[in-house]
Amino acid sequence: MSLSLPSGASLPERQSGRADHLPSLDGLRAISIALVLLGHLSGTRGFGKLNLGVGDYAHLGVVVFFVISGFLITRLMLSERRKNGRVSLKLFYARRTLRLFPASYAFIACVCLLWWAGVVHLQATDIWHAVTYTVNFLPGRSWQIGHLWSLSVEEQFYLIWPCTFVVLGPRRAGWAAAGVILFGPVARSGAWLFLRGTPYRDLEMFPMVADSLAMGCLLAKVGGWLEGKNWYLQLFRPVCSVGLVALILLINRYMGYTVVGVFGASIVNLSLAILIHRSVYCSRDWIGQILNWKPIAFVGILSYSLYLWQQLFLNRNSCVWVNAFPQNLVFAVAAALGSYFLLEKPMLRLRHRLRA
DSSP, X not given: OOOOOOTTOOHHHHHOSOTTOOTTHHHHHHHHHHHHHHHHHTTSTTTOOOOOSSSOHHHHHHHHHHHHHHHHHHHHHHXXXXXXXXXXXXHHHHHHHHHHHHHHHHHHHHXXXXXXXXXXXXXXXXXXXXXXXXXXXXXXXXXXXXXXXXXXXXXXXXXXXXXXXXXXXXXXXHHHHHXXXXXXXXXXXXXXXXXXXXXXXXXXXXXXXXXXXXXXXXXXXXXXXXXXXXXXXXXXXXXXXXXXXXXXXXXXXXXXXXXXXXXXXXXXXXXXXXXXXXXXXXXXXXXHHHHTOHHHHHHHHTHHHHHXXXXXHOOTTOOSGGGSTTHHHXXXXXXXXXXXXXXXXXXXXXXXXXXX
């Protein structure tokens, strides 16, 4: 298989006319949400404990989402700047609002109704942090809104990164992303040194996890340059890809150890970025064909809704019927489908109109 490209354009740009759609990314999202679902199914009544020997694979799925998000958002802004000479922050935030807010606030409203009805047990602080997207700074959060920590990180990223990109410009913004990547281990070391014995020690606060998003941002900025380097393209060989996957799983298994948690996360982010780039670049090989197979791609399209609604049903701490396998998974998928077709899809059409 040839890994060379004609000069002047990258493979994704020639394959798709839409800047917000890259081959294989939906398939990667499907893998990510599958890891989350398996992680949350484990321990639920009727499913049993699933120990794959690779550490917290649900959290690993979220990290994959982060790297993809940084990569795609930065690529969109680079594309808009090349086309229009500037990036419209007003339109960016309008599109993000339409994409994320309707489904997430519908979920939060549903959780509030269940709380008021006495079906679930929450604290007032849970709802406050959920509606303000600051769950990643909340210790002791309830299960029903606990997963919103990752959406909180995403929203904080959307607030900071586009403004940074517009103010600094693409070149200096790339250096800023590199700085965040280097700062990641420092932030995690600081948490280990100064937050020990506090409930904030292991929280996914933005400085401790922002390097995953920044790695995707940097990939979007330098990916075209890397595609011209033969040594880098050798990393796209199947044997190297398998090695990277094995390295990620090995590090993830021992992430609970301090040194691995501090520095291993950076290696995982870098490895994921290479694998994501490889999946997009080599989207027509057999791996790409699997990732772009329509049923798998549709799971990736549904991943946001699945991530939102699965938390109500995949609860290992509950013994009620709706939280037992297999009906818990059926209810989670049904709720996600309803959210996607009734809320997300109409908003997506409006987003495309805004982009046009």
